[in-house]
Amino acid sequence: MFVSKSMAIKVITVDPEETILAAREKMKNHLIRHLPVVDEQNRLIGIVTDRDIRSAMPSIVLQDYNSREERNKLAMIKVKDVMTREVVTVRPSHTIEDVLLLIQSKRVGTLPVVDDDGHVKGIIGVQDLLRAFINVLGIEEPGTLLCVLVEDKLGTMKRIVDAITEEGISFGSILVARYWDKGKRAVFPYLLTQNVSRVKKKLKGLGFTLLNPLDWYIDQLPTDGR
């Protein structure tokens, strides 16, 4: 899962010398909130967001908002005056897991994708990540979620996968997650079938514990960064 596969390729950019009013129009017209700022060679030199622009504008409750003087002043402000120069970027070869962690730690919503020389190649945001993860979870195909509690031991997953495969059932996805008992894992096979009675019995017969997925509370898991 690489950024190159999930990013938007058609990037709307803005020149640093353009006014913030022009930049605001661009955002409005394309229904976006981030504009990478590029030089003539399409190299990234900053990013401007709708928030940067709004902060530069006078509050609408100010009386002289509509005065000619205010409007002229506003028309003078350029993108380069309000843009962020230290941009968090990724390369096309980054994975979407990288982006997920970056978005969380840097608290940004959209990242320009650049090559080694700083040329803008694409842009990736929370929406693109959501699409990628919906795809990974397989939840757009009909299926049933199981929750199997297992010992955290080599070969356990193979036994589960084998048991399900023997039933002729296809996987939409399979997630493995931490469990609050040490040495145990919660395994979530998402099976592309309605027909789970027999495979449930089979897994129980093999000694696995089937949990109600609701009994697995992500909030109660230890957060000690294990």
Next chain:
Amino acid sequence: MKKTGYLYDERFLLHETSSWHPEAPERLKAIHEGIQKDGLLEHLIPIKACRADMRWIETVHSKDYINRFNDACISHVRTFDCQDNQMCDMSFEIALLAVGGILKAAEMIMKGEIDNAFCAVRPPGHHAERSAAMGFCYFNNVAIAARYFQIEWGIQRVAIVDFDVHHGNGTQHIFEEDPTVFYYSIHEHPSFAYPGTGRDFDTGIGKGLGFTKNSPVLPGQGDDTYQLYLKRDMIPAIGQFEPEVIIVSTGFDGHMDDDMSGIRLTTECFSWIMEQIVALAEKHTKGRLLSVLEGGYALHRLGELAKNHVTILLNGGPDVR
């Protein structure tokens, strides 16, 4: 006492899945025995299956799909469209018989020969999409019945109430842009259960906005949650829609003994649910109600569940005996 029709035909048993498949002929045998045992049969008006006219199937399904299904049966294909859909050479014909019988029941309701009916059919229908078989279903029985009521009898507004434990994706998708058919479903939450659709924020599309309603229920929940949601969601929604006919997708697989889901309903709650739906029919549709079997796989429970279901239809309300 109401005039209640009962559609059952031994030919429905001829749709074979495979030796281990839960959607097995034994389901229907258990249901029929349950209804027979208490001497209920003599109070019911029997309806026999008959082959549906293809033009009714085409009101819901694409010609291409119908032909694909027929061809598959003729060429002895055993798995159709997805692993869940196991079938035999007869399956196409049996599916047509099921629809034909249901339309016969609908006709009898409209002619006043019966007030309501329970159609014990196989294969089930609510997962079947316009052009795809899914989840043991081939023709969307209730969707075709809704179109039949509208086209043949000029009914303006049809409500479909689906209490099978799985969401009726096919039925929702067929009618989601249509304001003349209201689809209500209560089912196990789609993040945990097949088919992964039926979120509470699905409320219809375009002109059909506001004419789809879903009540997803988390696994482990049972009677209390169902009663709460049906009172909160189903009763006001159907009341506001004012249907002229109610079609019920009847599934018994939310029973606590049924391992097809994590929902834990008691036998008594299934009666309570049906009493609410019959009361809605009394209030809005002059009692006109067509109940069509979907799922339900706990063989030892199906007899009593079907018996109670039919008794409530006969009484036009609670079983007071």
